[in-house]
Amino acid sequence: MTALAGPHGMVFARRVGLPIAWREFAILAAVFVIQIPLVLNSDLGWLLTVCEKMLAGGRLGIDAIELNPPLSVLMYMPAAYLGSVLPVPAHVFVVAMVLVLAWCSTRLTLAALHPILADDTARRCATQVILTALALVPGATFAQREHVAVLGLVPLVAFAASFAMGDTQTRALSLRILVGLCAGFAMCIKPHFALPAALSLLWAAYRQRSIKLLFDITCWVAGAMVVGYYVAALIAYPAYFSVYPRWAALTYLPVRKPLSFLLFGPDVLCALAGLLWMLHITCGRERTRWGDGAPWLLAALGGFLSYVIQGKGFGYMRLPAATFALLGPLLTPAFLTGRLPPADQRKVLLAGLALVIWLVPSPNSFIVLQEPIRAAAPAHPRILMVSDNVGLGEPLVRKLNGEWASAAGSQLLSGGAEMQLERGGLSATDHQLAEEIITMERTRLREDLKRRRPDVLLIDSKRFGWPFDWNAWARADPAIAHELDNNYRFLTRRKGVAIWVRQGRVGASRS
Incomplete structure (x- = not known):
């Protein structure tokens, strides 16, 4: 709980002499140990198998058949390769790879939020909140495609949140390009992930009455990466655009959960209640500041719309919505600066458990x-x-x-x-x-x-x-x-x- 215990938890950590970098390492090490026996699930296992068939000389779409776009397979290829040449299972490298990405995403997100983080206390608290949300909270959905996509999208939503809160100054070019590359990669995994990005950016532009952010190089880089990826995929794997869509449209897409289950299932209502409770505690005393968390909440709405559009009801498809909804209240000034009493901080974390529980899948x-x-x-x-x-x-x-x-x-x-x-x-x-x-x-x-x-x-x-x-x-x-x-x-x-x-x-x- 120290990782998400807010400023009061950090005071304890400072007393025992644990600097912020070591706390980050502790979170990552704990997740590594937890995930090694848990990370393998049906989707990840199969995608690694496809990678291994390709490494053995097989051809994607012929010797190894996967209906999802090629990046769904290729993103795990480095881990599969290391697993084939070293006496360590591939899934161990997957865990390590995703944890490195989570740390990099946290660093980028902090850089995007830096101008609106009030002081060192807020920055330290934000570091722990973001890293825990990106590394520990995914639980059984760790290393799924949705998890990797969230790691790519969070810096962009942070960029939009900073802009919406008044930081309209031009950032370093390198930061904007990196954020755009990460967001573009996420949207290459699944086009549905354009929804969280678009809604958060549109809100930021609306709140500042400026379209400057929409035409920033960040958005151009993200868009160029998506276009470039699909052009390359069309050339290298034309069946994904000619044959597979017909198969999926006839046999896979019509198999959906009822809309009533997707919108009003008990787990959905539980998660919504937890989110509203968190917002009430963190923003209820500053009604005029509810808009500060809006980019995160709209990104959560985009993630939820993606979940509904896909229609399968799988737990891992809820991860984008749950992560952004969790970060919205936890990255508000009231929580980060320690203005909330300890009792209210504990209530916020307790309410956040409702969002985490929403992610729990059925066991295999x-x-x-x-x-x-x-x-x-x-x-x-x-x-x-x-x-x-x-x-x-x-x-x-x-x-x-x-x-x-x-x-x-x-x-x-x-x-x-x-x-x-x-x-x-x-x-x-x-x-x-x-x-x-x-x-x-x-x-x-x-x-x-x-x-x-x-x-x-x-x-x-x-x-x-x-x-x-x-x-x-x-x-x-x-x-x-x-x-x-x-x-x-x-x-x-x-x-x-x-x-x-x-x-x-x-x-x-x-x-």
Whole structure:
């Protein structure tokens, strides 16, 4: 709690002789230790697998298939490379890399806020608040694409907040270019992240009745980086603009949570209540200063709109909204300068927990499959699955120190295509595309079974959370049915997943 305990907590830290640089190091070291056993999740695990396939000579989109834009994969390539040449797992380098980015983002944010930080006390408090929000608060969403995007966007929102509070002087050119590069990188990860940036900048321009900030070199650099990235991606990976959008539009994008859940779910209302309580405590005594936190709150609104637009309801997609909402009250003058009584500071932090809880994802229950697989499969097993859920195979395959025996992470496209065919109402073109997708993924499964000869086959019993017979789906291809009947035996069923092992490949697996 010292890291977010405000000026009073820093007084204690000074008494024990802990300078600010060491407090930053303590936060980063604590997060490193916490995240090493936790950071691996289904998305990160799969993206690292794609990187490793590319490092082994595979081609993105052919030997390693990922529907998200290329940067989603390439941003983890340095960690995957280090993991391939050094005797340290790649996810350890991911943690280290993201912590370095969090520290750099904190430094840039402080530089952007420097003119409006009243004194050394405010600057020290802001340092701890920002670093804790960027490194510790993400928790189980640590190192996700949304986390990296937040690290890039926070300096820009700080820039807008400083401008909105009256600091309209031209900053150092190097600072403005760096802030623009960071924001541009964030928007390259997902175009949705333009919303937090745009709303915060527009508010700053409105409050100062000046469009100077909108045409600053910061915005030009960010825009140029986004345009340059998409031009390069179009040249290097044209399928991401011609083929994949059609697949996703038909099979993935229509699978959404109800709008009522996204807007009024219990976790959303809990987070909103926590935010309003924080604002009431930090700004309630200075009603005229509520606008100081507006750029952060509008960035949070942009993050929330991004979450709603994507429509999946995943915990990691809430991170931008939660982080900006948390920073809004905590970076107000009342909190940073110590004008709040200690009791009110504790209330602010308690209310902030509601925002943090909003980020907590559902645990990956498929890790329990490790035990029967270790007992029945050989060491370093080749694993394949039949499911729309990439979380069934990742990070399980990494926990088993195994190998993923396919170019794709799941049969997600087939799951969506089957659902669309069941709903009906498709045009002739879309109906044909859905059938082509199903045929394509069955063909890939058949080839994977014959050529890659996986040791373990996992067959799910749900599709997008609802009962579905993936076993029957696979056996609709006679060659797959023949392969299963002659070369695999059923082992057991855990968490609704049937585990099949290759006959003649039985032995104790080693980590």
